[in-house]
Amino acid sequence: MAKKHLTLVMMDAPFENARTVSGLRLIDAALRRGHDVTVFAYEGAVALTFAKQAPHANAVHGRDAAQEDHPLPKDWIAALMATAAQNGGQLEWINCGLCVDERGVGEAIPGAKRGSPADLWKAAEASDNTLVIGTR
Amino acid sequence: MKTLQIVTSAYRCNIEEQDDPVVWISQAMKAAGAELHLLLGGGAVNYAVRGQDASGLLFGGKAQTQPPRIEEDLRRLLDKGAEVYVVQDDAAARGLERADLLEGVKGLSRAELPRFFGRFERIWRW
């Protein structure tokens, strides 16, 4: 299939709902199939790229931090950005700026941008399709 | 790109945000030139009710001075040319009558939704 541009809106904060992983899986699938993806992270999802997420050990399972290898959304997203580049595509990640401010998560991983609802509309108009994964 | 925004989750974080996030972003995108319309279903049909009042909250000595005013937000969207619909079945199930709702809000039955969806290029269910 020809390269397409897909936009995805995500809303859930990290570690709260399976919708986050489903969103990341969709992005991964789209990138591996050679499409470009724009993500507009709204509300709690702006914390997905927060640079200060930190891994931890798991005493219940007897694993230290290295063994636990706790997945951090920021690392998965950085890896997806790299995958996009390797496949000749692009993952554009836009965090809603006001949502970032109110949550104090302004320190984001390289490649994550700050934007506004106008950017969402612009991306949606430029895209072949848009999926909103709302929160509950 | 005519877009329908479907809202079914209601009163989730409105107090903290001082807005409903989807009603808010709809206003923001409309101001940026978006052609969008709103469909309120499930508990969100209550957003179309007249007389909502979230004012008066106090946490310790800190009062909320700008509570959410969903009714005003919907009026603003209507004034800007957005159409606002409620799913009548959901409204009736919650004891709502036409007189309870904001003027300008239109009703649709659930049975009409499939055909209604055909009017839009994109449908975003929040």
Added chain:
Amino acid sequence: MASYLLFESQEPFESAGVQRHYELAAGLAREGNQVTVFLIQNGVLVARRSVRSDAFAGLARAGVLVLVDEFSLKERGIPPSRLAEGVKIATLDQAVDQMAEGRKALWF
């Protein structure tokens, strides 16, 4: 006519709205649209043959393609042999292909 991709991430026991989503899918198909329901996350729990899984045979009869996410099934220990009539196992690649085709895509 248009085409639709409806993701269903919940099961009917956790939300009364889920039944309405199945009905919407059938209604869209009856209007002549091409419709896929993609069960994902807990939406796959009722893809295991059960009291509520008759709904999928009904959707299939209405012309709806019901796909169920392979990973969500595996995560929940639901083998292919226990699946209800009317559902087909799929990967998210297929969902992405449908999105890339331009189907109106909704997440429930």
